Amino acid sequence: MSKVVSFEGLWCVFEHRSGQLVNALQDVTFKVEPGEFVCVVGRSGHGKTTLLRVLAGLQPPTAGQIQLGETVVSGPGADRAMVFQQDTVFPWLHVRENIEFGLRAMKVPTEERESITAHWLDAVGLTDFADSWPRELSGGMRKRVALAAAMAVGSDVILMDEPFGSLDYFTRRNLHEVLLDLWRETKKTIFFVTHDIEEALILADRVILLAEGKLVDDIPVQLSRPRDEDVRASTDAVDITKTILAHLGITEEEAIQG
C-alpha cells in the first residue's frame, strides 16, 4: 500500500480528426504523496482528461513516463481504478455483479468476494438495491455503484474524471460527502479531475492547474476540514480561487463574452 505517484516529463501528442497533431500534454512533471487528494483543474480541452487517461494506462504517452512506486505505468490495471464522467455501470449486470466485476476478473475466492462486495454496498448505501438492474436506479445511485466498483478492487490510487459532472447540485454535494468519508476511511490516493473550482475547494488537499497541456501551478489547499460554506468563504479560500482564475486567464472581458 501507499506508493508515490510521479509524473516525469510527460508528453502526449494527439491526432486531431482533421489529421493535425495536437499537444494534449506538454512536459508535465510532478509528484503525489500517498493518501493525497489531488484535484486537477483546467478548462475543457486543456489536457485534464488526457493526464488521467495516461495515468490509468488507457493511453500511452508520446514521451516521458509515470511511475507508481517503482513500477512504470504501461497499461490499465486494478491498482489504478477509474470512475468515468459518463455512465459506465454495465447495464447488463445487476448492481451487485457490477461491484463484484473487478474481483471476479481477478478471481478472488467467492467468500472473500462476497464480504468485500457487501461491505462496499453498505458503504455507498445501496444494500437494498443489490439485485436491481442499473436501469432501475437514478443517475446519482449509478454513480455510487461506479464508485463502489472502483473502491472494491482495492487499488491504492483512485482516478476520477469529472465523475459528478452530469448530476444536479444537491446530488453532487451528497456524493462529495460520500467520497470524503470513503477517502478518510481508506486513505487512498485520489486524482479528481474537475473544472468546478468550488468542487476542488471542497475536496482537495492540492490543486494541479493545467493550461494548454502545461502544468501552470501546483497549489496546496490548507483549509480546515470539513470545508463548509464558512471555510470556503474565508480569505485563504478566496485567494486560492483568485489564483486559479488568474492562471486560467479569465479576464473581465472574457467573462462578459461568456
Add this chain to the structure above:
Amino acid sequence: MRRVQSPTVFWIGWLVWFFASAYVLTFSSGLVGRWRFEEGLLYLNWSFFVGWALLFWAYPFALRLADAFRILKAVGRIILSLPRRLKDAVKNNPTFFITWLVLLTGWQLVSLVAPEGTLEHPLVPGFEYVLFNLDGGLYRLSGNWDLVGGVNLPGVSLRFGELAPFPSLEGAETRTWTAVWLALGFHSFMTLSRLVVGLSLGLVAGLITGLAIPYWSALRQISWAPFNFLRMIPLLAAIPWMQFALGAGLRATTIFIGFGVWVTLVVATMNSVSNVPDRFIESARTLGASRLYTYLRVIVPGAMPELRTALLLSGGLGWSLTIAGEFLGFSTGLGFMAAAAVQETNTARLMIVAIVVAFYSLLTFYLLNKMFNRMVSWMPQRTGTTDISKVAGAAGAASAVRVQTQE
C-alpha cells in the same frame, strides 16, 4: 412414477417423446394391426395419427398430471377468450379493422370489374373463387398433394397414399378437402424444417464467427473487405447457381440459407462489437479485467442490443431464400406450392399460399422478438410503433444490416 423436476427437462423430454412415440407406433403395427408397416415402408392412415395424438398427450399425464390439466385448461381458456379479445381489439383500434375491411372489399370490387384475361383463371379472383369455388384456389391445392410421394426417415419411409387419394393418379374427380389440408400441412412442414435448420445453423455460426473475429484487430481489418463484398452479393439472384451447384435437397437449402444468414450476421455482429461504447471497455480494463475477460463479460453482452435488428433481418433473409429457393427448384414446400400455382396461372391458389406464408413469417418474427427480449431483459423497455420487426420480411431480402443498426 417419479416427478420430473426441471421444466426444461420436461419440455425437451416431451419433444423427444413426440418423435420417439411415432417410432413406437410404427414398430407396434403388428400388435395393433390398424396400419401397415412392411419392408421399411409405413403406410400412414388416420388411426395412426389418432394413436400418435393419444401417446403425445399421455406424456404430460404420466409425468405431471397437474401440469397436464393446467396446460389443457390454459389452451381452453385462450380459445374461449378469443371472441372477447377480438371485441376488445376492435374497440381499441377500429382503424386497423376498418382499413382491412376496406382493402378486402376493394379487392372484391376490383375482382368484379377487372379484365377476365385470356387465362383459365381470373386475373383478380374474388373471395368466393379463392375459398369456395371447386375450380378455384383453395380446393385446387389438393393438386399439391399429388407430388407428396413420401418421406424417408432413418429406419422408416413414410407413404401417404392412404390418407387421401392422389388426384394425379386417380383422376381429377378424386380431389378432396382432406388432400387440401394435408398438402398445406405437409408443405408447411417441409418449408419450416428447411428454415429452422438453415436459420439456426447460420445464426450459431454467424454469432460465433462474428464475435470471434474482432477479438484480433488485425483479423477484423483483413476480413472487412471479403465479408462486406459477400454481403452485398444479391443472394436471391444467386439461387439459380445454388441449385446448380448444390442440388435440390435439404442439405443444399440448409447450406445456402445458412451461408446467407452467416455472412449477414458476421458483418452485423462485427459492427455491433465495434459499436460497444469505449467507456464500458475502458472502465472494465481499469477495474483490472484482462482482455479476454473484458471481451466475454463486457463486449459480448454490450453488443447484444444492436444485434436485434440483425437477428430479425436474418429471419427475413432466411424466409426469402427458402421461399425463392423452393419456388425455383424444389418439389416440396410452400415455395413449390406457389410455383405450381403459377404453372397453371392460378392467382387464387397463389393467394392462399401467400397468405399462409405471411402468417408463418409473422409468427417467426413474433418468436424471434420474444427470444431476443428474453436475452436482453436488462435493457430499458423499448417504445415506439415503427419497429424494424414490422418490415423484417422485406428488409431481410437486403441483408444490408450494416447500414441501419442504430435503433
Add this chain to the structure above:
Amino acid sequence: MTSTDVLDVRARAKREQRKRRILNVLYLLFGMLLFFVAWWLLSLEASPFYYDIPPPIDAIQHFLGNLGTSSEMRAKFVHACPDLHPDRATNWLRQVGSSLIGYKYTNEGLLPGDPRPIPLGQLPEGCYGYAIHLVVTIIRILIGATLGTVLGITIGLSSLVFPKVAQVFTPVASFFGTAPIFIAAPFFVIWFGVEVPIMTTMGLVTFYTTLLMYFFSRRAAENISVGIVESALTLGGSPRSIFRWVYLPGTVPEIAGGFRIALAGAWGLGVLVEVLGIQVGGGHLIDIWRFLIGLIEAPSALVALITFFGVLAVVVDGILVVIIRFLTRWSESGRRLGL
C-alpha cells in the same frame, strides 16, 4: 525540455500516425487478396465445388468476352432477345427503349420503327451480348426504386400532417412487410409478365421500396426530438416551415440509410423476378444459363453474372455513401458513414 526535444516528440507521433494508416491500407488489400485466393482454391480440382465455381480469371474472361456481342449466345440461344427489331437493333438506345417498355407497345406504334418481327436468324450480333440485358435490368430496378422511394417518403412524411394516414398504412405495411417479399413476385409475373415486362421488375421493386421507405421515413420522423420541434415552435415556426426546415432535413440521415437497405435488396429481387420469366434482362440471362448444367461455360456465366450484380451493388452503394455524406455533413453519423 528543449525545443529540439519537442520536435522529436512530434516527429515520432507523426511517424506512428503514418505507419498506422499504411497498415490499414495493407490489411484491406490483404483481405481482398485473400478473397480471391479463397475463390481460386474453391475452383481447384480438389475442391468439392470444382464443377460449380470457375477460377476468377475464367469468370472475368467469360463476362468481358460476352459483354458487347457474343457468338456463343448467338449459337446457343436464338431466343435470347426476341423482341428486338432491325430498326431498333441498329440503334442501341432504341434497343434499350423497346426492351424496357415491352414489344407489345412498340408493335402498336408507340415507339418508332418497323413493327414486324424479324426472323430470328437475321437478328444482328449486338443483341446477343450481355450489356443490353444488364442495362435494361439496371434501368428497370432504378426506376422502380426511385418511384417506390418517392411514394414511400410521401406517404410516410404526410402521415406527420395527417395522423390518420399512419393509422391506415402502418398495419398494411407491417402485414406485407413481415412476409418474405418474394412471395409477391409471382403475382406481378402473372399480371404483367407477358404483356408489359417492365411492370414485373419495376412493379415489384416499387412495391418493396415503398414498404421500406414508408417505414424508414416514419421512423425517422418519430425519432426527431420533441425538444427541437418545440423550440422551433417557440421561435415562431409555422407548421409549414417546421416541416420544411426541421422534419425534412432532420429525417435525411435515417431515410438515406433506409434507401441503402432498400436498394441493396432491390438488386437481388429485381433480378430474381426476371428469372421467373421475363424475356430480356440480367435475370433472363441467369435463367437461360441455369438450365445448361452440362455446358462447360455455365458456371462461369452464372458466377460472373451474380458477381457483376454484387460489384454493381457495392459501386452504387459507394456512390450513395458519398452523396449521403454530403447531405448529412452536419451530423456525426453522416460524417462517419462508411460502406
